[in-house]
Amino acid sequence: MVDALTEAHRILVERGVFVDARPDSRVPAQVHAGSAGGRVIGTIGTQRPTKTDDQLSDRAVRDVLRRKLFRSRRHGRLWHAIPFEDSDELNDYLRDHLRFSRRVSWSVPAGRRTTPLFVERAVRFEILEKR
């Protein structure tokens, strides 16, 4: 990962901009009922190996900042909602997902899971500038 960041640094002009954007595994995805802004009726965690990968990526970014290859200009988070017709469709989606846990942690019984469902997840980004 540090190799990739070093390569990005190499091909950038002086004060060029580097963007790192990734799903934020520190924040569980939320399952909303009825609409993207609807009531939260469940959460979905991240698989442990993916969390470990994300931590390694974070470490790589910290490393290039510490080595003063880049300076941080801005960071933030955006939210991305994925619609599903119902819990069956959501479960199918999760079955083969590489990041999300395989199961939803529901906070309401099945009869109160108003459809459609919207899985809203955080995407974090950081804008770095070449030093």
Added chain:
Amino acid sequence: MTDTVSAGRILPGGLGYIRPPAEIELAAYGLDLRGLRVADVGAGEGRLALGAARDAKSVLAVDPDRGALARGRAQAKRQGISNVKFREGAAQSLRLADASFDVVIFSWTL
């Protein structure tokens, strides 16, 4: 000093949007790409590269997946976008010249 921002909540229309639409993701970054040379590394089918090409001077989409690159090229052709190129490559060893880009994007890449 860094600024922390939080872009608005997003509702892309319809299934199939497993990632944010390019215009929303790029807007969240708050970058003005006009006239700039952009490299999108780990570009896949060029979702973000094609979005960036609307403003940037040129965009190079790099990915190890030849099939994805071919689909990206076809999509660029369909959309009439001529300032984006697709090239096979890996983030760890980019065969690109030093200091040749103003912006490098790793989206879902690290």
